[in-house]
Amino acid sequence: MARVSLPHDAKAGPTKPEVRAVLLGKLGLRPTDHFAEVGSCTGAVTIEAARRAGRVTALERKPERIDTTRKNLAANDVTGEVNLREAEAPEGLPEDADVLFLGGSRNYEAVLDHAVETGIGRVIMNVSRLEVAGAATEAFRERDLLDEVVQVQVSHGYELAGATSFDSDNPVYMLVGGTGEVATDGGRR
Known part of the structure; x- marks a missing residue:
């Protein structure tokens, strides 16, 4: 996985590299896919996609x-077809997306309705708050979108008194599913 540089700050935390690695595996993006993202923030996921x-x-x-997002895309020499839209989801979402990532929880039920209406094959939502994770899991289930819930917990080592101790990041709950058929790798097609 190529490194992502984020020299420009969005006053909000980007999706951590380790979480992005799991996310990218679950997204299973292909060169023919149209990827849609809700909540680009720093552009970390946008760059990877x-x-x-x-x-x-x-x-x-x-x-x-x-x-x-625009500045960080330029800092990473992203040259692919990227359409940035200043919009509140679900307005502004494309009708022909194959894959959808929700990086935030605002209006997620309406966004999930859009995913069902337009037949988005793979839908993933990252959530860091437990109460939202529970409600979003139910919203995925009610729309028959849920395949799995994955909790990602990462800790980073640091030196403490000549030894290594660990400092943990907040857990991220990854809701994974979609409207397409489940492929052999666990993703939807």
């Missing part, structure tokens, strides 16, 4: 974060 998918549409409701 643009390196793999044929087309990317990234929504962000805050103009300063769209600007940050």
Whole structure:
């Protein structure tokens, strides 16, 4: 996995590299895919998706974060087809997306309805708050979108008194599913 540089700050935390690695495996992006993202923030996931998918549409409701995404895309020499839209989801989402990632929880039920209505094959949502994870899991189930829930917990080592101790990041709950057939790798097609 190529390194992602995020020299521009969005005043919000990007999806951590280890979480992105799991996310990319679950997304299973292909060069023919149209990837849609809700909540581009720093552009960390947008950059990774643009390196793999044929087309990317990234929504962000805050103009300063769209600007940050744009700058970070340029800092990573992303040259693929990336359409940045300042919009509140589900408005602004493409009708022809193959894969959808929700990086935030705002309006997620309406976004999931859009996924069902347009037949998005793979849908993944990352959640860091337990209460939202429970409610979002139910929303996925109610729409027959849920295949699995994965909890990603990462710890980083640091030196403490001449030895290594660990500092853990908050867990991320990854809701994985979609409307397509399940492929042999666990993803949907």
